[in-house]
Each structure stands twice: as structure tokens, then as C-alpha cells.
Amino acid sequence: MSDEPLGLDEAYSVKSPDDNRRLYAKWAATYETSFVDAKQYRYPKAIAEVFNDVVGPVTRVLDIGTGTGLTGMYLLRLRPDLVIDGMDISPEMLAQAQSKLRQDGSAVYRALFERDLTRAVPNENPPYEALFSSGTFTHGHLGPECIANLLPLLEHNGWLVIGVNNEHFESRGFEQELASLVDLGLIQSPEILRIDVYEPGSVHHGDQARVIITRRRK
Ligand SMILES: C[S@@+](CC[C@H](N)C(=O)[O-])C[C@H]1O[C@@H](n2cnc3c(N)ncnc32)[C@H](O)[C@@H]1O
Known part of the structure; x- marks a missing residue:
């Protein structure tokens, strides 16, 4: 294996949930140092702000x-009273999230669940008031069809704030999927924003993501 740190090339070349499990098992321990800090990745902060x-x-x-x-860590700085749960396919990434602490030493995440979000999602909790996502709707990870898997996790009128890689948004037809969910009466007509994914000074500065903002209807 190359000594180069894992990065966007590897992340964008995955194709299946098992590829994702393997990639993030290897990457979890260095994801923040070799990617987030090194590339000045501001996506989690931007989603928290939106x-x-x-x-x-x-x-x-x-x-x-x-x-x-x-994303949970940044969001709690803005909304300290939130109770945040998390879902991810990678137990190694979730183990890193488990160790994130608030300033008072308590955990950022109340509970974390290993879930493959490309399938119907088992949920042992009451439906949530809002869902958010940063960096996970992207090449080889979650496609537009996965939005429907998330709706049962939400209360009626519950909020969705979902970041989507720009090219993925266009090539995979997110606009059409959203229109069909609106037609079915499942979500409100969405607002779509654009955010910068990297800080000024990053080699990737200028790359943007879309943010889908909508609410569950029935
Ligand atoms: C680029 S990371 C983004 C993590 C974090 N939200 C951030 O912005 O730093 C993508 C995450 O998607 C997760 N993932 C990939 N495929 C998944 C799937 N099928 N179900 C659930 N999570 C998945 C990976 O394990 C990884 O933690």
C-alpha cells in the first residue's frame, strides 16, 4: 500500500457499502489530521451554520x-441544548465520534448507531425533530434514493438539512428525486443553498456543495 495519506481519490472511488466499511476502517484514526485539518475542510462547520x-x-x-x-461538535457550539444521536456504517468512525466531548466533559453524541443508510433504517428511538448530514451524500456513498430511507426517522414536519456533493447532485439526479418526493406529498418543496466545502487557502478552495433544506410532510 502507498504511504500517501488516504484522501478524496480513495473516498470518491468507493462503489458499495462494503467498500465504504473498508475505506473508513482504515481512515478513521487519521481522517481529521490527514484530511480535515490538512485540506482545511469546512463542510461540517458549514452544515452546522446552515x-x-x-x-x-x-x-x-x-x-x-x-x-x-x-458536525455534531460544531452544532453544539451554536445550539448547546441539542440532544444529538448519530448513524454511520463505520464502527471505527463512530468510535472516534464517541470520544468527542462538550466543554463540560459530557459526550457530544447521546447515542450512536451502526447503520447502512442505503437500506431501510431500523430506528429504536422516537422519530427525530431534525436530521442533518455533511459529506455523506457523495460519490459511491449515499445517492438520491437514500433520502426516502431517512424520512421514517423524522417526525411529521421534521427538518432535513442535507449537504450533497455538487457533481453528485447533478449527475445522480437529486433535483428529479426531490421533485418526485414533493409530488408524492412526502416533503415540502425544498430550498437548495450552496456552501464552500474548503476554507480559503485550501488547495480545494472553490469546491462547493449543495444543501437541501426541506421538511417531512406525511
Ligand atoms: C466523508 S465522511 C463524512 C463524515 C462527517 N459527516 C464529516 O463531514 O466529517 C462520509 C461518512 O459516510 C459514511 N458512510 C458511507 N457509506 C455509508 C452508508 N451506506 N451508510 C451509512 N454511512 C455511510 C462513512 O462511514 C463516513 O463516516
Whole structure:
């Protein structure tokens, strides 16, 4: 194996849930140092900021594709009273998220669940008031068809704030999937924002993601 750190090339070349399990098992311990810090990846922070700007008062929320827990960590700085659970396919990434702490030393995440979000998602908790996601709707990870898997996890009128890789959004037809969910009466007509994924100064600065903002209807 090459000594080069894992990065976007490896992340974008996965094709299946098993590929994702293998990639993130290898990457979990160095994901933040070799990628997030090295490339000045601001996606988790940006999703936390959008959530804070658009979502009304809520308490129980769920992080979709939690990874090492950066989105929950940033969101709690803006909304310290939130109770955040997380779901991800990788136990190694979830173990990193489990170790994220609030300033008072308590855990950022109340509970974490190993789930493959490409399938119907078992949920042992009452439906959540809001879901958010950063970096997980991307090449070879979650496609537009997975949005429908998330809806049963949400209360009626519950919020979705979902970041989607720009090219993936266009090539995989997110717009059409959202239109069909609206037609079926399952979600409200979404608002789509654009955010910067990397800080100024990053080699990837200029790459943007879409953010889907909508609410569950029935
Ligand atoms: C690029 S990381 C993003 C993590 C975190 N949200 C962030 O922004 O730093 C993508 C995450 O998606 C998770 N993932 C990939 N495929 C998945 C699947 N089928 N079901 C659930 N999670 C998946 C990976 O394990 C990984 O933690």
C-alpha cells in the first residue's frame, strides 16, 4: 500500500457499502489530521451554520453519516441544548465520534448507531425533530434514493438539512428525486443553498456543495 495519506481519490472511488466499511476502517484514526485539518475542510462547520440559521426550535436531532463527529461538535457550539444521536456504517468512525466531548466533559453524541443508510433504517428511538448530514451524500456513498430511507426517522414536519456533493447532485439526479418526493406529498418543496466545502487557502478552495433544506410532510 502507498504511504500517501488516504484522501478524496480513495473516498470518491468507493462503489458499495462494503467498500465504504473498508475505506473508513482504515481512515478513521487519521481522517481529521490527514484530511480535515490538512485540506482545511469546512463542510461540517458549514452544515452546522446552515442548520442553525434555518431550523426552528428543536431538541432531538440525528447526524446522518456522523463520521468522526465534527458536525455534531460544531452544532453544539451554536445550539448547546441539542440532544444529538448519530448513524454511520463505520464502527471505527463512530468510535472516534464517541470520544468527542462538550466543554463540560459530557459526550457530544447521546447515542450512536451502526447503520447502512442505503437500506431501510431500523430506528429504536422516537422519530427525530431534525436530521442533518455533511459529506455523506457523495460519490459511491449515499445517492438520491437514500433520502426516502431517512424520512421514517423524522417526525411529521421534521427538518432535513442535507449537504450533497455538487457533481453528485447533478449527475445522480437529486433535483428529479426531490421533485418526485414533493409530488408524492412526502416533503415540502425544498430550498437548495450552496456552501464552500474548503476554507480559503485550501488547495480545494472553490469546491462547493449543495444543501437541501426541506421538511417531512406525511
Ligand atoms: C466523508 S465522511 C463524512 C463524515 C462527517 N459527516 C464529516 O463531514 O466529517 C462520509 C461518512 O459516510 C459514511 N458512510 C458511507 N457509506 C455509508 C452508508 N451506506 N451508510 C451509512 N454511512 C455511510 C462513512 O462511514 C463516513 O463516516
